[in-house]
Amino acid sequence: MNELTELHIAESFVTRSMAAISPLFLLFLIPIIPLSLLAILALIVRPRPIKIPIKSRHVFITGGSSGIGLALAHRAASEGARVSILARSGSKLEEAKKSIQLATGVEVATFSADVRDYDAVSKAIDESGPIDVLIVNQGVFTAKELVKHSPEDVKFTIDVNLVGSFNVIKAALPAMKARKDRGPASISLVSSQAGQVGVYGYAAYSASKFGLQGLAQALQQEVISDDIHVTLIFPPDTNTPGFEEEQKSRPEVTAIIAASSGSMETEEVAKKAMDGIKAGNFTVSCNFEGFLLSLATTGMSPQRSFWLAFLEPLKNGAKPKPNDSPTMYLEVLLAEA
Numbered sequence: 001m002n003e004l005t006e007l008h009i010a011e012s013f014v015t016r017s018m019a020a021i022s023p024l025f026l027l028f029l030i031p032i033i034p035l036s037l038l039a040i041l042a043l044i045v046r047p048r049p050i051k052i053p054i055k056s057r058h059v060f061i062t063g064g065s066s067g068i069g070l071a072l073a074h075r076a077a078s079e080g081a082r083v084s085i086l087a088r089s090g091s092k093l094e095e096a097k098k099s100i101q102l103a104t105g106v107e108v109a110t111f112s113a114d115v116r117d118y119d120a121v122s123k124a125i126d127e128s129g130p131i132d133v134l135i136v137n138q139g140v141f142t143a144k145e146l147v148k149h150s151p152e153d154v155k156f157t158i159d160v161n162l163v164g165s166f167n168v169i170k171a172a173l174p175a176m177k178a179r180k181d182r183g184p185a186s187i188s189l190v191s192s193q194a195g196q197v198g199v200y201g202y203a204a205y206s207a208s209k210f211g212l213q214g215l216a217q218a219l220q221q222e223v224i225s226d227d228i229h230v231t232l233i234f235p236p237d238t239n240t241p242g243f244e245e246e247q248k249s250r251p252e253v254t255a256i257i258a259a260s261s262g263s264m265e266t267e268e269v270a271k272k273a274m275d276g277i278k279a280g281n282f283t284v285s286c287n288f289e290g291f292l293l294s295l296a297t298t299g300m301s302p303q304r305s306f307w308l309a310f311l312e313p314l315k316n317g318a319k320p321k322p323n324d325s326p327t328m329y330l331e332v333l334l335a336e337a
């Protein structure tokens with residue numbers, strides 16, 4: 001064989017081998033790409049996994065005299081925390097205190113203040129002592145088309161839900177940042193699924209709850225070096241005194257949209273919320289529909305789980321189309337899940 005023939009044989013061997021290998025090689029690449037991405041995400045996701053203890057720690061809950069806040073206070077007390085609750089009505093606070101004592105034997109501290117009044121909130125928080133877990137839960141909600149909402153109602157909703165949350169956090173933050181060797185701390189905000197997606201009838205309420213998202217994201221960056229972990233909780237409709245009142249004047253369209261995400265009991269929401277707080281999760285959804293909604297609307301929120309950090313961008317493209325029904329957002333999200 002001369003040199004030219006040898007070269008020809010070698011060339012045809014390489015070409016045939018490549019032809020045989022390339023489909024196999026491509027098949028091999030299919031799982032490798034997502035697996036490598038997951039491995040990279042496992043290294044870079046922030047903040048890192050953490051455990052925030054509740055037992056023997058000071059848990060301060062605004063709006064702790066009713067509904068979700070009261071259920072959270074029961075749960076924190078039954079897990080061995082020192083609990084403080086803040087709300088406006090002294091009689092509701094007394095009632096809540098008695099019910100928690102009866103159920104758990106724990107005597108909670110009560111503080112009567114309006115979250116819109118910074119000085120009153122600050123005084124209550126100072127009196128209560130350094131906080132380890134702050135749960136900003138107070139909230140007001142009335143479903144009404146914006147055209148029927150008075151400017152005073154809109155302002156009231158934003159003032160209690162958003163400005164009030166700033167007041168509570170600002171009042172608690174210096175002592176929380178200054179705490180020494182007390183372990184990881186939490187600042188948790190109770191938002192709503194209407195704080196993830198705008199809902200008919202909730203222009204003011206959604207705006208107030210969307211505001212919490214910006215507050216939480218920026219705050220997390222500011223306090224992570226103090227070992228303080230921010231959590232945003234997104235309950236669906238929940239059976240509470242506030243919800244019962246709101247039902248009386250809810251527009252039909254609002255009811256249809258809200259029904260697409262089901263409803264929950266306060267104890268179930270409190271359990272999901274407390275588990276999320278203890279895990280230091282930035283986002284806490286309370287049911288399956290809420291989980292899908294969180295995947296679709298997460299944006300650039302911090303994510304501790306590399307699995308979810310992988311799934312979130314895949315869900316970010318879900319968009320309603322022009323002729324979708326009033327329940328479009330949740331329907332589309334569910335259909336595309």
Ligand SMILES: NC(=O)c1ccc[n+]([C@@H]2O[C@H](COP(=O)([O-])OP(=O)(O)OC[C@H]3O[C@@H](n4cnc5c(N)ncnc54)[C@H](OP(=O)(O)O)[C@@H]3O)[C@@H](O)[C@H]2O)c1
Nearest residue numbers: 063065066067068087088089114115139192237238240242
């Ligand atoms: N229930 C739902 O369907 C649902 C769904 C999603 C999200 N959420 C959110 O969950 C949180 C709790 O709602 P909920 O249904 O449990 O309400 P709720 O039963 O009406 O309880 C609200 C609590 O907030 C307190 N509060 C209201 N305005 C206040 C103010 N200006 N200053 C201090 N405390 C104030 C109330 O006490 P006083 O009136 O005595 O002040 C009460 O303790 C709210 O942020 C709400 O937006 C609720």
